[in-house]
Amino acid sequence: MRLERLVFFRKELSLISPCHRLMSGGANCTTPQTDRIQSIQMAYSSYESTKVPSTCPLVVMHGLLGSKSNWRSLSKSLHAKTGRKVIAVDARNHGDSPHDEKLSYTHMAEDVRVLLTSLNIDKSVLLGHSMGGRTMMLAALLFPELVRGLIVVDISPIGTSKSIHLIGAFLEAMRKVDLPPNVPLLTAKKMADNQLSKVVHVRFLNKFQHNFYDENLI
Template sequence: MSSKFYRNALQKYQNFRQLMTINIISFGSRKPKPISMAYRAFEGTDIVGNTAPLVVVHDLFASKRQWKNMSRAIQENAKPARKVIAVDIRNHGDSPHSPYHTYAHLAEDIVNFLKENDIDRAALLGHSVGGRAVMYTALKYPQVVERIIVADGSPISTSNTFLQLESIFPRLKSITINPELSIAEGRDTMKRQLAKTIHNEAMLDFVLKNIKKTEGGRFLWGQNIHVLHTNFKNMAHFPIEDVRGYQYRGPALFISGSKSDFLKVSEFEDIKRFFPKAELQLMDSGHDIHTEYPSEFAKTVVSFINQS
């Protein structure tokens, strides 16, 4: 065969490689597809002007329901008055299930929620995993974030307590309950079974709050357990490489439970590389600050969002 044939063949191969590279780059840079989050809004009749609402983003295994009383308390004491909106993140509560569960997806869901509800900017409050979703959103989309509050969550390291949660998923997926039992009896049965794996009483009770019973008698988890197990490592480690070089320069409050290992005081200077205006508030509590000290937590949040 002639050298011309080989040159043409080589050119076609190089063109093909270039086309494939472009397609791969395009596919890899495509934004995650958002879902429409379920939510509950709390608002009075005295909201004036364009005060940014506060969107509350819960933790793994939780839902907007656990933030009902806290959301109402914050709304009632915010000055100027703000709407407070508690959302269910994907694969939790009343929000749609999805096979994808990363912080990039959660951030897109938050931005999509703001667009769907004609909200130009919002204050964001997130607990633990929800706090990481809030941080990711603020770093990637600062233009839609008025300020952030992160309750016991860090972008720097991962809590050993959180890592231990991975071991409970096989147990959660294997439990079967007699459909003839009442919801209370079903929870008691599950509690006895899960107590062999979950030795923390508070965590056990928290997980059991998410049991549902269908009209047909089936017991179901309120979360998509299978997807959360598959994506657990996506939740356990904040994607620091995705946001390296990014900063959120708006107001930021980090609330740390002194008896918790989720947000270490020693990491705060590293956190300020991403959030240069960050403030740190310590509370004498464990991880679930908002349920252990609800009054103090609400006052701390209200004081921060009331600042001009």
């Protein structure tokens, strides 16, 4: 199991950005400086445009503990229905992207900018789910010249759930999950469920749990 990344998530999960609240009082927000940030080259899957001339691409980022594979089916469906180029990315410390001890929304937003620049994309529509949603919101705030539109799924630009403090305990519990080698996937999921249920009993954490399974138990 690839659990070394969890220490980064525990330390950095509470970092929204130096703007803290991406909307609401934005006039008083100090825009993060990205010129000194060391970016990474994100791994991505690309579904090429079938339209000529092509419309601006859709760039998709997953949520916490997920990967681009979480969006494979939807990316293919959006590509098939619209003919638009769809790019599903792995955020840093997720999936096939490089791991780095720096993990913040500002770093991830800069990674998005670097990817768009490297692919010679002048304008794009950004789509983000959960953690990816906040990343894309900040990317749109910092680099509006690169953004044609923004789609935010299952996340707010302000505030957090009252249960957010439990995620640290959940990540620590996942780090301690002990599975024998060569266990079938379904058996591994049941064993992990049994171990985690002794520590965490909050229903809303299920989405993190299943993202974790999909990314680490395959």
